[in-house]
Amino acid sequence: MSLTDDGALIRRSVLPSGVRVLTERVENAHTVSVGFWVGAGSADENEGTLGSTHFLEHLLFKGTASRSAKQLADRIDFLGGNFNAGTGKQLTYYYGHVVEEDLADAVDLLADMVASSALAEADMEMERGVILEELAMYADDASEVAHEQIASLVMGGHPLGRPIGGTSESVLGLDHANLTSHYKQNYRPEELVVTAAGKADHEALCATVEASLRRAGWDLREGAAPAERRRRAPIEYPEGRDLSIERPVEQSAVVVGMPAMTDEDERRYALYTLSTILGGGTSSRLFQEVREKRGLAYSTYSFPGLYHEGGLFGLYAGCSPESAKDVAEIMEGCLEAIAGESVTKMELETAYRRARADHAFSSESVGSRMNQLGQAEIVRGSLISRQEALRRSREVSADDVAAVAAELARAQRSRVTVGPSQ
DSSP states (O other): EEOOOOSOEEEEEOOTTTTEEEEEEOOOOOOEEEEEEEOOOOGGEEEEEHHHHHHHHTTSBHHHHHHHHOHHHHHHEEEEEEEEEOSSOOOOOEEEEEEEGGHHHHHHHHHHHSSOOOOOHHHHHHHHHHHHHHHHHHHHOOHHHHHHHHHHHHHTGGGSSOOOHHHHHHHOOOHHHHHHHHHHHHGGGGGGHHHHHHOOOHHHHHHHHHHHHHTOOOOOOOTOOOOOOOOOOOOOOOEEEEEEEEEESSEEEEEEEEOOOTTTTTHHHHHHHHHHHHHTTTSHIIIIIIIIITTEEHHHHHHHEEEEEEEEEEEEEEGGGGGGHHHHHHHHHHHHHHHHHOOHHHHHHHHHHHHHHHHHHHOOHHHHHHHHHHHHHIIIOOOOOOOHHHHHHHHHHHHHHHEEEHHHHHSEEEEEEEESSS
């Protein structure tokens, strides 16, 4: 049990079945965001089952042992909130945001979907076409393709470098046995994490979760231990390389990527500060150099992607095809300049103030609080308070930023350009 910086109460319980329940009670809230999480994502698939985690996410909305897909849809709309799901590289989650009086009904619905999915073969064949259309939609987006490919180039053959939804070929090759096996392996009490934030009573939620899972058909045997946090082999970074992908689009997407630190490295706060200074707003180096001074792009930014096993750091811009090479060089030059000359006091203060605002905005969202609980439990194993995160951000110095920039500038780089052939 602990109190957050604004007085919200965080509690964590492990039920006798191994299900974990975490709540953050926000007294002045009138709604609750609740999520059902499993610690399996695209990085946990086998070579022959790529895309199965995302496929399952779709199928859990297609009906359960007691509800048809239409009945699920009717119930979601009747509750009047917002229900959805997401698949990541390390986890999958299903969530609902409802008024406080409807929390028990939302839990019952999510428990039914997670614990009692029908996984009908006919539904799988129907949904396969929907997923192929989704992949085709992303394939038509130059930015999506560039971001997906840079992860693969920087991380090589590591599971974290895989596309979350698989590929059209892998989705076409998935059979019903693949999905049911993946479901049975990962959708178990020991794997399940339930998080809620808002006007939620912890003890009542624990009881509701247990009752709903039993009603959905799970055998909640006592004495089970929660599944251990998944850890994979460290990333072995390949040599950097360049990749051009032809797409009939008006604007090319350019991404430069390089290896970065892990999500447990103490220097990550210096990296976050660097990312803000380099490409986090209208005063950032990338925005000023690429857009304001040269007019070469509408959108340009930097981004970190950190995991326990390693990470990447990237620079992005969308520009005219004929400017792609110059834009990549300008972005790299901005990184090298910070490595060579450090940053100003004003840039450091601006980065801190942006971090402070981001934390404040997320603290006003029960959905963000619920997500932070799930991510902390499944991925990191700890929850860093807003106050502590801001303290660490405040302690970052100009020398810290320059040192991280220098390390990134020395790393092998990969570049992806998606657009018309030149």
